Amino acid sequence: GAGVSQSPSNKVTEKGKDVELRCDPISGHTALYWYRQSLGQGLEFLIYFQGNSAPDKSGLPSDRFSAERTGGSVSTLTIQRTQQEDSAVYLCASSNPSQGYEQYFGPGTRLTVT
């Protein structure tokens, strides 16, 4: 079946502009995660959605970052007034907690802020 998809695959933006990154999880997966991987670093947890529960936003680095998940499916991560330190690969993952702990990752969006 279809895996997790993310768009765009690459995004170059100027410092100060807003960007939106999209994630389409695997159909039926109730949990959705956003991570960030900066150059030479591990995966940094950003936010977690599970069903209709309030999201766990504890990993969002600043109030410039926000995310929403509409209809329990597609999710959008928005970064306002981008800074050069926001440059990273943004990864989305989904899982079905009733079937196990494994997360299924999308290919990521490489964001470059110039």
Add this chain to the structure above:
Amino acid sequence: DQQVKQNSPSLSVQEGRISILNCDYTNSMFDYFLWYKKYPAEGPTFLISISSIKDKNEDGRFTVFLNKSAKHLSLHIVPSQPGDSAVYFCAASGGTSGTYKYIFGTGTRLKVLA
């Protein structure tokens, strides 16, 4: 405060030999551990997991060992193949981080030499 550490950023192994990737954690409340493999320009893919009630889990060429007293886990790949060349991440969940929130290590780049 890095709760999950992979202290070896890279490892080179001859084809056919054993690869051993190590991971240390600090939070004794972690109760589930996963290994992911990541190829360039792709999202991580799940490899193998282990619950804290076990000390070993095997899947084909991959075996994960957990030493709870040392807060250490390792991934053994035997025999290693050139296609195993990738970045390997360990991840942990449980305790105050919550069941479904994963803390990732910084990854180890494995190179299997033909």
